[in-house]
Amino acid sequence: MIEVRNLWKNYGDKVVLEGINARVEEGEFITLVGASGCGKSTFLKMLLGTETPSRGQLLMDGQAIKAEPDRDRGIVFQQYSVFPHMTVLDNVIAAEGFKQPGFTGLLWGKKRREARKKAQVLLEKVGLSASAQLYPHQLSGGMRQRLAIAQALLGKPRILLLDEPFGALDPGIRKDMHELVLDLWRTEKLTVFMVTHDLEEGFYLGTRLWVFDKLRQDPQAPDAYGAGITYDLPVGQPDPKELETIEENLKGSTHD
Amino acid sequence: MKRLLNQQPSTAGRMLLSSLPFLVLLLIYLVASDLRLEANPSDKLLPSFTQMGEAIQRMAFEPNRRTGEYLFWVDTFSSLQRLLLGVLIAASFGLLIGLLTGALPLVGASFSPVLTVISLIPPLALLPVLFIVFGLGEVAKVALIAIGITPFIARDMQKRTLEIPREQLIKAQTLGGNTSQVLIRVLLPQLTPRLLDAVRLSLGTGWLFLIAAEAIASTEGLGYRIFLVRRYMSMDVILPYVAWITFLAFLLDWLLVSVNRKLFPWHGHGGGA
Numbered sequence: 001m002i003e004v005r006n007l008w009k010n011y012g013d014k015v016v017l018e019g020i021n022a023r024v025e026e027g028e029f030i031t032l033v034g035a036s037g038c039g040k041s042t043f044l045k046m047l048l049g050t051e052t053p054s055r056g057q058l059l060m061d062g063q064a065i066k067a068e069p070d071r072d073r074g075i076v077f078q079q080y081s082v083f084p085h086m087t088v089l090d091n092v093i094a095a096e097g098f099k100q101p102g103f104t105g106l107l108w109g110k111k112r113r114e115a116r117k118k119a120q121v122l123l124e125k126v127g128l129s130a131s132a133q134l135y136p137h138q139l140s141g142g143m144r145q146r147l148a149i150a151q152a153l154l155g156k157p158r159i160l161l162l163d164e165p166f167g168a169l170d171p172g173i174r175k176d177m178h179e180l181v182l183d184l185w186r187t188e189k190l191t192v193f194m195v196t197h198d199l200e201e202g203f204y205l206g207t208r209l210w211v212f213d214k215l216r217q218d219p220q221a222p223d224a225y226g227a228g229i230t231y232d233l234p235v236g237q238p239d240p241k242e243l244e245t246i247e248e249n250l251k252g253s254t255h256d
Numbered sequence: 257m258k259r260l261l262n263q264q265p266s267t268a269g270r271m272l273l274s275s276l277p278f279l280v281l282l283l284i285y286l287v288a289s290d291l292r293l294e295a296n297p298s299d300k301l302l303p304s305f306t307q308m309g310e311a312i313q314r315m316a317f318e319p320n321r322r323t324g325e326y327l328f329w330v331d332t333f334s335s336l337q338r339l340l341l342g343v344l345i346a347a348s349f350g351l352l353i354g355l356l357t358g359a360l361p362l363v364g365a366s367f368s369p370v371l372t373v374i375s376l377i378p379p380l381a382l383l384p385v386l387f388i389v390f391g392l393g394e395v396a397k398v399a400l401i402a403i404g405i406t407p408f409i410a411r412d413m414q415k416r417t418l419e420i421p422r423e424q425l426i427k428a429q430t431l432g433g434n435t436s437q438v439l440i441r442v443l444l445p446q447l448t449p450r451l452l453d454a455v456r457l458s459l460g461t462g463w464l465f466l467i468a469a470e471a472i473a474s475t476e477g478l479g480y481r482i483f484l485v486r487r488y489m490s491m492d493v494i495l496p497y498v499a500w501i502t503f504l505a506f507l508l509d510w511l512l513v514s515v516n517r518k519l520f521p522w523h524g525h526g527g528g529a
Contacts (some may be wrong), residue, residue, distance in 0.1 A: 050426060069429040080421035083428075085445045085522050094441055098433035105437035137525035148427075155431040 001026045001191060002047070002065075002159070007056035008226070009042055015226035016042050018215070020056070022229065024208075026158075029185055029192040031202035031235075034212030035250055038227045040195050043212070044161055047193060048073055060159075071099075074157030078164045081148035082136045088147055089132040092119035095154040126150045126180065142173035146180065153188060160185075162194040166201070178205055199247055202235070209235045211246055303492035311492040327481065331497075335478040336504070338394065339466050342401025343455060346462075349406050351451050354413020359443055360435075368414070375407030380468060387473060397469040404465040405458040409451070416450040417443060449516050449523040456512045463505060 002024040009017040016039040024030060032040040045051040046058055049068045058065045060072070069075070082091050096115035097105040107115050123129045126146045136144055145165055152160060162181070166174045182205065185192055196202050202209050211231035218224045231246060265273055289302040303311075316328035357364040357371065383400055390396040420443060428438045467479030474480040478501055485493045516523060 048426070048430075069426050071430065071432045073430055075427060075430050077423045077427075080423035081427050083424060083442060084525065085520070095431045097441065098428055098431040098437055100432075101434070103436045104440045105433060106441070135522040135525075137522060152427070152430065157430065 001061060003057075003059040003062075005057040005059070007046075007058055008054050009039065009046065009051070010054050010226065014223040017212075017228070018226035019228055022210075022232065024191065026191055027189055028208055029206035030194070030208045030210060031206040032193065032195045032210045032212060033197070033199050033202045033250075034227065036197070038212040038214070040210075040212045040227075041163060044163055044193060044195050047159065048075055048161055071155045072157060073159045073161055074152035074155050075161045075163065076145065076148045076152050076165045078167045082144060082151060084136050087133050087135055088123065088128055088139070089116070089119055091136070091147060091151055092122055092154065095151045099155065122150055122154065140173075141169050142177060145169065145177060149180065149184065153184060153190075157190070159191045159193065162192065164195050164197060167197060174201070181205065199250070206235060209233045211250070213250065300489040300491055303495065307492045308496050311490070312496050315493065327476070328500075330476050331478045331481050332500070332504070334476050335466060335470065338397050338469075338477070339401060339459075339462055342398045342466070343405065343459065343462050345398070345402040346404075346406040346409055346458070347451060347455050349402070350409025350454070351413055351447065353406075353410040354415075355417055355439065355443060355447060357410070358414040358417025359439055364414070371407060371410060371414075375411055379404035379465060383469065383472065392473040397466070397474070400469045401462050401465045405461050408458050408461070409454045412454040412457075413447060413451060416447055416454075420446055449520040452512050452516045456509055459505060459508055463501065467501075 002022075004020050004022040007017060007020040008015070020043070032043065034040045042051055046053055047065065049066050049070070052067050066072070075081070083094060086094055093107065093112070093115045094105070096118065097107045100107070100111075120129065120132070123132055126149070128143060128146055128150070131139060131143060136147070139147065149165070165181075166177050169177065178201070181192070181194075184190070192206070194202075194205065196205075209231065210229050212227045213230040214225055215228045215230065216225045230249075285302065286305075289304050292299045292302050293304060312328065316326060319325060320327050353367070353371065357367050379400060382403060383396075386396040386399050386403070390399055424442055425438055428442050433441070466477075467482070470477040470479030471483040478497055482494050482497050
């Protein structure tokens with residue numbers, strides 16, 4: 001479904017990613033880990049279409065992936081993923097509205113009633129129906145991310161991109177969110193890319209783990225070489241020893 | 257005894273403290289006015305409150321002998337009309353320009369520099385031009401207010417548009433939103449309370465331009481009246497008028513704050529993560 005061919009990304013002289021090759025099939029759940037600044041978020045942005053590769057190709061179904069966000073790719077950011085000026089219910093209804101062509105994206109009459117009903121069902125499913133009339137700032141961080149995920153799935157994306165979605169949440173709430181994501185991934189048959197700081201999260205969730213790290217280092221010119229995928233593991237049955245090795249390797253890497 | 261840094265007034269104390277400066281100013285005025293009037297009963301500089309009351313009685317509640325109008329209210333009405341019309345025009349254009357230059361990089365690239373240059377033109381220097389182009393009627397005065405504050409509102413709106421997290425725009429696009437839908441559903445509603453804030457900040461400037469325009473060419477209006485009666489040193493009219501203008505400015509500001517709080521309960525919560 002997704003194919004990456006010798007992908008490079010650099011900003012001026014600073015090389016962020018180099019020589020990335022990979023294939024991803026429909027339905028895989030890939031977690032991307034690595035030290036901060038290693039380019040995993042940049043890779044996600046290229047999948048999203050807000051960044052473009054400097055060299056090489058990023059293909060989706062054999063075609064270059066579109067260089068602007070569209071309905072093929074849903075996204076949940078760490079924050080600011082929901083519309084703060086709409087209630088929870090309106091956030092979901094608005095997502096329905098954006099699917100329509102037209103100038104305003106507002107829904108009227110029958111369409112609005114249908115969207116409303118659909119939204120209520122969805123909110124029930126993600127456990128937000130009691131908060132339907134609240135504004136996002138009145139929700140807890142976990143609830144907000146629940147809403148963001150529900151909203152992202154409404155567009156029926158083929159790929160769901162998660163950019164450190166649980167980075168700001170408490171560990172207990174994280175557990176709940178993991179359940180939610182795994183559940184949705186199974187029932188909606190999505191392809192998921194998730195960037196995370198937390199290696200264990202990467203091991204626990206998903207079917208495949210990518211570790212981003214620099215393959216070569218030049219201490220005189222730290223920006224001369226970019227990161228590649230140093231580990232590409234299936235993680236259905238996590239091996240604790242492997243986790244330890246990777247953790248140590250990551251700690252050992254000196255770049256920011 | 258706590259450090260001064262940490263001492264908080266109680267509720268009653270706060271009221272007392274905040275009214276104290278007003279009382280002191282009032283007292284100083286009363287004493288100064290009394291002293292001057294005692295020395296010279298026909299002194300015009302610091303009229304007593306009775307004299308001011310009489311002047312207002314004459315202006316507001318008795319028809320003018322020549323025109324039969326209640327001047328105070330005629331002045332208030334026409335001044336407010338000019339101000340609000342000018343501000344309304346400025347707010348509409350400012351919002352439109354700010355939204356488009358902020359949201360669409362192509363529009364921003366073409367208009368941001370010219371907007372910056374225009375905003376540096378002192379509007380009062382344009383007043384003669386406006387009088388020449390629009391004549392001495394209402395249009396020139398409204399135009400001065402509109403031209404005076406549009407650049408400020410437009411630039412503020414542009415900045416506020418750019419402040420809205422990109423994540424929201426990207427999210428809307430991944431849900432299928434097109435350009436106009438994102439502008440109308442995501443940006444515009446979030447700009448509205450910010451527009452009211454910008455209008456609040458520009459009202460002071462609006463009054464300035466209003467009074468300046470009225471002082472130069474007008475037949476009624478609060479600013480016109482003040483400059484007219486200055487010829488007779490009628491401080492008994494000028495001071496109440498100034499107080500009235502201050503009160504109107506306060507009222508407008510308070511109204512805008514209340515509207516913002518009522519209509520946009522989500523505003524001011526840091527974009528709501």
